[in-house]
Amino acid sequence: MDQAERIDAVSSFLLQSPPGEINDVLNDVRNIIADDALLQEGILPSLREYNIAQFTTVDVPETNHQSIISEAARIVAEESEERFLDPRSKTTFVFDHLTLEASKPEPYELDTPHEEARVSLEKAALTYLASHFLDGTVSVFAPSELQEAFTLQIVANKYNPTNFWSGRWRSEYLVNLSDKRVKGKILLNVHYYEQGNVQLETTHNISFNIPAAAASAAPATAASKIIALIEDEESRYQVSLNETYREMGERTFKGLRRALPLTRQKIDWDKVTGYKLGAELSSSKGVFGSS
Structure with missing residues (x-):
């Protein structure tokens, strides 16, 4: 498997990360790439997709509240730098999809009659x-x-x-x-x-x-x-x-398993070793017990 295929595999894992566990997944798959610079570059598109889809929250600079990173918040700026909007403070900012931090806040006038x-x-x-x-x-x-x-x-x-x-x-x-x-x-x-x-x-x-x-x-x-x-x-x-x-x-869930084993008696799990030993002794007696 070449590095491109490894990046694709890692990206797939990241997109399936459970809530709050994406850093754990990322740390677990670092050994697959064994090149942190290449890993960061390769997974950034997937991290961006994940953060937008999962409504990742971020502390808005110069405020005491958080805002949501989503497609609705994305601002198509004239420059190449992607920005996101916090409508509550009327601020746009740059969001780092790797560190999950906002920076470069700028005022943004919501020019709408509503x-x-x-x-x-x-x-x-x-x-x-x-x-x-x-x-x-x-x-x-x-x-x-x-x-x-x-x-x-x-x-x-x-x-x-x-x-x-x-x-x-x-x-x-x-x-x-x-x-x-x-x-x-x-x-x-x-x-x-x-x-x-x-x-x-x-x-x-x-x-x-x-x-x-x-x-x-x-x-x-x-x-x-x-x-x-x-x-x-x-x-x-x-x-x-x-x-x-x-x-x-x-x-x-009860329909997926037997309520009781075939003996119709509950197993005392503390005595499982004893059950096994007894079965072995009985087996030994059957083979060697008669003379």
Whole structure:
């Protein structure tokens, strides 16, 4: 396998990294390349793809909050340097996909006639985030000047390597006040790896209408009603997940194995060695015991 094939293999591993474990994966595959300079150069495109898809969060320079790295946040600048937008502070910055750090902040004027509505939606989303997510980040973008439409993104991470699990919640919604419609999805990834390796990766699509009265209300009122509808959808999904896991534990997993061995008696695992010794003695007696 040549170096190009090795880089492709490493990149594939990185794109499948569980939440919060990409550095662990990177350290594990360094020996495959054995050339850190070549490795960094070769995997940068995959790291960029991973960070954008996974809604990687970053501390925004000169602020006390984080922003989301995503396709909605990407600014197509005239120069070759790719920049990302934090709409909350109206700042753009350069993001290092290897070190996960932001630099070179610059002010950015959000030239859109719907900025008041965007800010109202952002404030309502931050209130929702504080109530339901222990460690989360939210960003609200206004990608369209022609329509009163906004992209709302939420990400929350929970890493617990001491207990061998990690998880990431991502949700993204296109809130279109012009069409009175919200379309979005929830993406959930959980990794549990104590004496094994189990991953859950699921996507749940959401779509609902915005009541006409809410869509035409004052920006703050409309934003509160829309976030309340999103909260209802996400709460229902959370409840459905809990019910699914309970059913899996009580029915599905039990159906994959025998409740009892063929003897219909539970095995006392502390006596397994004794069982084996007894079987060997019985076997020996059968062969040599008679005279």
